[in-house]
Amino acid sequence: MTGSDAATYGIDIGGTKLLALRLGGGATVRAASPRRREDVIAAIRNAVSGSEPVAIGVGVPGLVDTGGVLVSSPHLPGLAGTPLAALVREAWPDAAVWVGNDATAAAWAEAAAGAGRGASDVLTVTLGTGIGGGIVSGGRLQEGARRFAGEWGHMVVDPHGPPCPCGQRGCWERFASGDGLGRLAREAAYAGRLDLAGGDPEAVRGEHVTAAAAAGDAGALAVMQELAWWLALGLANLANIFDPEVIVLGGGLVDAGEVLVAPTREVFPRLVHAGDQRDRIRIVPAELGSGAGAVGAALLASAMPRSLC
Numbered sequence: 001m002t003g004s005d006a007a008t009y010g011i012d013i014g015g016t017k018l019l020a021l022r023l024g025g026g027a028t029v030r031a032a033s034p035r036r037r038e039d040v041i042a043a044i045r046n047a048v049s050g051s052e053p054v055a056i057g058v059g060v061p062g063l064v065d066t067g068g069v070l071v072s073s074p075h076l077p078g079l080a081g082t083p084l085a086a087l088v089r090e091a092w093p094d095a096a097v098w099v100g101n102d103a104t105a106a107a108w109a110e111a112a113a114g115a116g117r118g119a120s121d122v123l124t125v126t127l128g129t130g131i132g133g134g135i136v137s138g139g140r141l142q143e144g145a146r147r148f149a150g151e152w153g154h155m156v157v158d159p160h161g162p163p164c165p166c167g168q169r170g171c172w173e174r175f176a177s178g179d180g181l182g183r184l185a186r187e188a189a190y191a192g193r194l195d196l197a198g199g200d201p202e203a204v205r206g207e208h209v210t211a212a213a214a215a216g217d218a219g220a221l222a223v224m225q226e227l228a229w230w231l232a233l234g235l236a237n238l239a240n241i242f243d244p245e246v247i248v249l250g251g252g253l254v255d256a257g258e259v260l261v262a263p264t265r266e267v268f269p270r271l272v273h274a275g276d277q278r279d280r281i282r283i284v285p286a287e288l289g290s291g292a293g294a295v296g297a298a299l300l301a302s303a304m305p306r307s308l309c
């Protein structure tokens, strides 16, 4: 990398870590996320040093409005209210700038250059601590009127279900996320259907279950089946609304692999409307890993046509 060539950068500011990459190659930069608004530009400047940016895309974990203001961010409370797009434009007035939600950016990356490439209608569902995602419909990223679309973790699937930090009860992410897996597993352990973590039900975590399921433990496989049913239920609700060609599953929970994805594919046609009559909707793991948010932010900043991806 020389100091004079122009470059497009994607930066994913996570709850704890920042990841930056240069589109088309070059070193990936990893650093701590800025915690205060006065540190944001310095953090980005460190990440893009070496080449003059012609485009900068920034993804953040929170709601970013049409003006590029980070309206709310439970994971980065010190940045809430920060006019991110305005700050980046002020620092790099000649660069094209995109600032938005990290899961939205990741969804675009998977649709344009990852597991959904070639399809015009792609939903991405990111299964982390909670559930996020994004919508590509008719080949275009759909962010909603205020750019808050794709927050399907808070779709209520059981109004009498467990409380969610958002204030509702029975949100989808209480059942089908990494947190949800831990809760389902502890329920199974208290009921005597699962024996992990030295027999202490309260100590059971999701990662115990995925490891035991991979080793063939019957109780753990049953919990994964239960998780898959809840996952498929939400996916069926989304498919009834959006009719996608492909649903891309991302996030840490997908590392569990086929013990989760296979039973989800199996039960999904029974939950989606007209599942035995419609063309099969492909359910596939994401391909771009933890770099998807940065890749998508860069692609969106460069406004690269999908045909060139």
Ligand SMILES: [Zn+2]
Residues within 6 Å of the ligand: 153, 154, 164, 165, 166, 167, 168, 171
């Ligand atoms: Zn919720």
